[in-house]
Amino acid sequence: MAWLALGLILTGVGIAGVILPLLPGTIFLILAAGCFARSSPRLEGWLLAHRRYGPAVAAWRRDRAIPIKAKLAAFAGMSLSLVVVSLSGAPPIALLSTAVLIGASALYVGTRPSGPPE
Structure with a gap:
């Protein structure tokens, strides 16, 4: 339950980081995906498949790459x-x-x- 709650919080901060200048978003989404991997495969799949946020998270997992x-x-x-x-x-x-x-x-x-x- 704690991993799920932390994943949801990190997702919110990550999305805010995509919108707000100078607040990094990608790192929070990467951390959220890690939390979801331990708590909710459905939310992990949603984040990885997301049109806007998924490619950066997947690139980090695959290649440890940063856009x-x-x-x-x-x-x-x-x-x-x-x-x-x-x-x-x-x-x-x-x-x-x-x-x-x-x-x-x-x-x-x-x-x-x-x-x-x-």
Whole structure:
């Protein structure tokens, strides 16, 4: 029951992420599909077969691929986050740790194969 509830919540956040700028949607849909795989094969099948959301989730499962559009959105969001932290007056350790984590995340995203467009 918890997997199903979490899957439904993640699906809602993922759909909101597709609509709202700077909120990633694909990662939440990938996580939702994982939750549905453990709780509801019917909802997992619906998500994987969905015309708009399914290809990105299937590409991740098949090839661990991230669509170019999603990569660009991720890079933009990471850059904006680093600028906000830089301008916030955060202590140097916070800026450094943010930069290191964002750099590692950007490296991971950038080195994944590119999948179908969202």
